[in-house]
Amino acid sequence: MASTQGYVGFGSFFVERSVEDMVSDDTYEPPPPQIQPEDDPLAAADTELGVVCRQLFLIDFENWTFINHGAFGGVCRPAYAEAAAWREHCERQPLLFLDRQLFPQMVRVMREIASFMHARPQDLVFLPNATTGLNVAIQSAQLQPGDALYMLNIGYGSVKKMAAAASSQAEVVYGDVSFPISGPDEIVRLVERTMPSNTKMAVFDAVTSNTALVLPIQQLVQLCKSRGILVLVDAAHALGQLEVNLGSLDADFYVTNCHKWLAGPRGSAVFWAHPRVQHTVRPLVVSHGSGHGFTSDFIWDGCRDYAPYLGVSAALRMWQQLGPERCRTYMHNLVCQAANLLASAWRTTTLAPLHMCASMALVELPFKQAAAGAELQDPGEPANSTNAKHVQEVLHQNFRIECPVKCIQGCLYVRISACIYNTLHDYEKLMEAIFKIGGRAS
Numbered sequence: 001m002a003s004t005q006g007y008v009g010f011g012s013f014f015v016e017r018s019v020e021d022m023v024s025d026d027t028y029e030p031p032p033p034q035i036q037p038e039d040d041p042l043a044a045a046d047t048e049l050g051v052v053c054r055q056l057f058l059i060d061f062e063n064w065t066f067i068n069h070g071a072f073g074g075v076c077r078p079a080y081a082e083a084a085a086w087r088e089h090c091e092r093q094p095l096l097f098l099d100r101q102l103f104p105q106m107v108r109v110m111r112e113i114a115s116f117m118h119a120r121p122q123d124l125v126f127l128p129n130a131t132t133g134l135n136v137a138i139q140s141a142q143l144q145p146g147d148a149l150y151m152l153n154i155g156y157g158s159v160k161k162m163a164a165a166a167s168s169q170a171e172v173v174y175g176d177v178s179f180p181i182s183g184p185d186e187i188v189r190l191v192e193r194t195m196p197s198n199t200k201m202a203v204f205d206a207v208t209s210n211t212a213l214v215l216p217i218q219q220l221v222q223l224c225k226s227r228g229i230l231v232l233v234d235a236a237h238a239l240g241q242l243e244v245n246l247g248s249l250d251a252d253f254y255v256t257n258c259h260k261w262l263a264g265p266r267g268s269a270v271f272w273a274h275p276r277v278q279h280t281v282r283p284l285v286v287s288h289g290s291g292h293g294f295t296s297d298f299i300w301d302g303c304r305d306y307a308p309y310l311g312v313s314a315a316l317r318m319w320q321q322l323g324p325e326r327c328r329t330y331m332h333n334l335v336c337q338a339a340n341l342l343a344s345a346w347r348t349t350t351l352a353p354l355h356m357c358a359s360m361a362l363v364e365l366p367f368k369q370a371a372a373g374a375e376l377q378d379p380g381e382p383a384n385s386t387n388a389k390h391v392q393e394v395l396h397q398n399f400r401i402e403c404p405v406k407c408i409q410g411c412l413y414v415r416i417s418a419c420i421y422n423t424l425h426d427y428e429k430l431m432e433a434i435f436k437i438g439g440r441a442s
């Protein structure tokens with residue numbers, strides 16, 4: 001690969017057009033894929049959602065009750081197979097693939113994902129994970145002394161570190177969300193009140209990680225734009241869990257994982273930047289394409305494995321075949337049903353009203369410090385994260401249930417995820433396990 005001089009954009013000596021050129025020309029037709037894309041016959045509009053869909057994933061459902069898709073996702077079989085086919089294809093003739101076939105195929109998949117997100121392919125690039133995209137976006141703000149970066153206290157832990165690292169001379173201001181919460185308007189009012197006038201960039205999660213809230217992103221983006229503030233949406237959880245429509249969202253930056261709810265191959269994420277800010281964006285890794293435009297800047301950051309990005313195509317086909325809206329409805333209804341079941345069995349509550357959730361929800365545990373098989377200890381004492389970790393560990397070790405436990409405002413909660421392979425029975429097992437851990441018969 002080498003940068004070509006004489007035209008704008010980066011390409012190989014052996015592909016006549018640059019990626020910049022190919023990706024922005026609607027009349028360009030990428031060649032068909034050099035591998036044989038194969039669809040799983042199960043991925044069809046009439047496939048029943050639930051247990052049948054377990055065959056579409058690699059997760060070991062025989063041995064685990066898996067209600068934690070929200071943590072690291074889980075690749076679907078068609079995407080895993082397609083990425084593997086691309087990896088093998090590359091190794092059969094690396095020069096043929098990397099020098100001549102890769103970029104047109106990347107353009108094809110960029111178009112597919114762009115269409116799924118209602119975006120233009122020239123405004124997005126693939127990156128290995130949301131973390132990389134978030135770093136790029138935050139660094140592009142180039143915070144100066146006197147600037148503030150604003151985010152909510154329920155924002156993602158590593159983003160707080162990125163904000164601190166990027167703002168050594170600026171300040172990071174947090175809006176404090178506390179529970180109980182009545183609805184999304186409360187978040188908008190909090191931001192209106194607490195986002196300082198010197199805010200240069202605000203970061204909001206589409207879905208928060210620890211607290212599983214769907215934030216009112218549309219209103220928050222509008223608020224920032226009305227005040228001339230750059231807005232970055234950390235949508236690590238969005239793709240596959242929420243409908244993503246970048247055409248109607250006026251954000252500056254949007255970062256989403258493909259390897260989480262989209263069930264794409266691990267190591268795939270999308271970084272999108274509005275055309276008005278693309279000139280401010282620099283890749284973390286400088287390589288051949290740097291300086292040739294937005295797509296070129298990111299498409300080649302040294303030789304590596306492109307199979308995860310190319311495999312996203314199969315994940316998209318799977319969702320299209322199953323019906324993305326049908327799947328989202330199934331997952332949301334299931335998580336609501338499960339949360340209500342658990343809260344009523346345990347005589348507790350959900351962290352937030354369920355209309356603020358998509359496919360994840362938090363339900364309070366009926367104890368604060370349970371040791372396995374022990375009676376409740378000091379029920380009046382606030383719980384801490386060690387207590388949470390302990391319960392999660394017992395669920396994992398003793399019950400083979402994969403479900404995170406969170407400590408929020410001194411109380412313990414399970415964060416349940418509902419994916420298309422889950423059924424209510426998974427949460428009934430969790431219900432019984434928690435009764436046992438708490439030392440109470442159901």
Ligand SMILES: Cc1ncc(COP(=O)(O)O)c(C=O)c1O
Binds near residue numbers: 156257
């Ligand atoms: C809100 C949020 N942001 C960012 C990330 C980081 O994603 P990744 O580890 O895939 O980069 C996560 C991961 O779960 C997340 O929940």
